[in-house]
Structure formats: structure tokens, C-alpha cells
Amino acid sequence: MRDSAPIVLAPFANERLREWPISHFRRFIEVGLEDNQRFVICGTLAQRALANELVRRFPSDWVENYSGVTSWPEMQSLLRAAPFVVANNSGVAHLAASMGQWVLCVFGGKHHWMEWMARGPKVVTITHMPNCSPCESPVCPNSLACLKDVDPEMAYFEIMTAKAQWRDPGS
Numbered sequence: 001m002r003d004s005a006p007i008v009l010a011p012f013a014n015e016r017l018r019e020w021p022i023s024h025f026r027r028f029i030e031v032g033l034e035d036n037q038r039f040v041i042c043g044t045l046a047q048r049a050l051a052n053e054l055v056r057r058f059p060s061d062w063v064e065n066y067s068g069v070t071s072w073p074e075m076q077s078l079l080r081a082a083p084f085v086v087a088n089n090s091g092v093a094h095l096a097a098s099m100g101q102w103v104l105c106v107f108g109g110k111h112h113w114m115e116w117m118a119r120g121p122k123v124v125t126i127t128h129m130p131n132c133s134p135c136e137s138p139v140c141p142n143s144l145a146c147l148k149d150v151d152p153e154m155a156y157f158e159i160m161t162a163k164a165q166w167r168d169p170g171s
Contacts, residue, residue, distance in 0.1 A: 005038075005081040005082055005083060006037075006038035006039050006082065007037050007038065007039050007086065008039075008079055008084075008096070009025060009028070009029070009086045010085065010088065010090055010093065011025045011043065011087075011088070012047045012088070013088040019088050019147065020108070020147050024106075024147075024150065024151075024152045024155075031152065032156060033063075035156075038062050039058075039064070040063075040066050040078060041054055042066050042070060042075060043067035047068070048065065051065045076099070079095065079101055082096075084103065084104060084159055084163065085101055085102065087104075088106050089106075089108065093105045097120035097122070097123045100121070101122060102122040102123075102124075102163055103120065103123045103124070104124050105123060105126070106150055108127070124158055124159050126150055
């Protein structure tokens with residue numbers, strides 16, 4: 001399995017209130033590494049330092065940081081080859097879904113997930129919507145419970161289960 005394409009992780013969004021905690025992405029990677037998965041982190045050049053913090057604890061041949069060094073065509077190729085993509089409610093989730101890829105979209109309470117989720121037959125949206133959702137405040141009064149309460153181990157299980165149970169209607 002080592003030679004398979006890496007899982008693409010997009011741990012960033014254009015606002016903090018839509019980002020699953022980096023510690024949760026870290027735990028997701030740990031679970032995936034136990035399952036012999038490889039990972040590529042994507043983001044912008046401005047996000048590279050934070051992405052470096054995420055990958056620093058892991059073997060560089062298993063978890064790589066492509067933030068800020070990937071062209072748009074290269075990003076599309078990475079997404080196309082990935083066994084699945086893990087992203088917040090972000091452009092990467094929507095792009096991968098539009099390409100027909102498997103996507104695990106972690107959705108916070110900033111926007112209502114039924115309205116704004118990435119759409120496609122291979123999209124798994126995982127969310128926790130507390131009473132304060134959708135949120136109108138630029139500062140979360142509940143310490144981002146909507147994102148912190150989405151368990152990384154459960155998220156990994158959800159995408160792997162969906163992939164194992166899915167049958168392509170065209171085959």
C-alpha cells in the first residue's frame with residue numbers, strides 16, 4: 001500500500017471559524033498512518049508555516065507539506081489521484097467533489113451545512129451543529145465546539161466505511 005497515492009488534507013479555509021483544529025488533523029494523520037496511509041498537506045504559501053507545524057512530528061516520506069509550492073494544475077492532479085480528500089468547508093472540498101473524488105468535508109457551524117456543503121456522490125460531510133449554529137458572530141462564544149466536537153477517529157472511520165460500502169451505479 002506504500003506506493004499508493006497520498007490522501008490530500010486541506011486543513012485551511014478562508015476564515016478560522018471554518019477550520020477543524022490542527023490537533024484534529026494531526027490525530028487524523030496518526031490514525032491513517034496506523035492504516036499505512038500517506039498524506040499530502042495543501043494550502044497557500046501564507047499557510048505553509050502552520051502546515052509545517054502539522055507535518056513536523058511525522059516521517060517526511062509519509063506526510064509531506066505541499067502548501068504554497070503546488071500549481072493549480074498540480075493540485076488538480078493530486079486531487080484526482082488521491083484515494084480521498086479531507087478538507088474543511090473550503091474551495092478544495094468543492095473542487096474535489098466537482099471532480100467526482102471521495103471527499104470528507106468537516107463542516108463547522110459558521111454556515112448551515114445543508115446549504116453550503118460540497119456536493120457529489122462521493123462526499124461525506126461530518127459536522128456537529130450546536131444550538132448556536134449557524135453562527136453570526138466573528139468570534140465564537142463557545143470555543144468552536146462545532147469543530148472541536150468532530151472526533152478525528154470517527155471521521156476516519158466514516159470516510160473509510162463510506163468508501164467500502166459504495167457501489168458505482170455505472171458499473
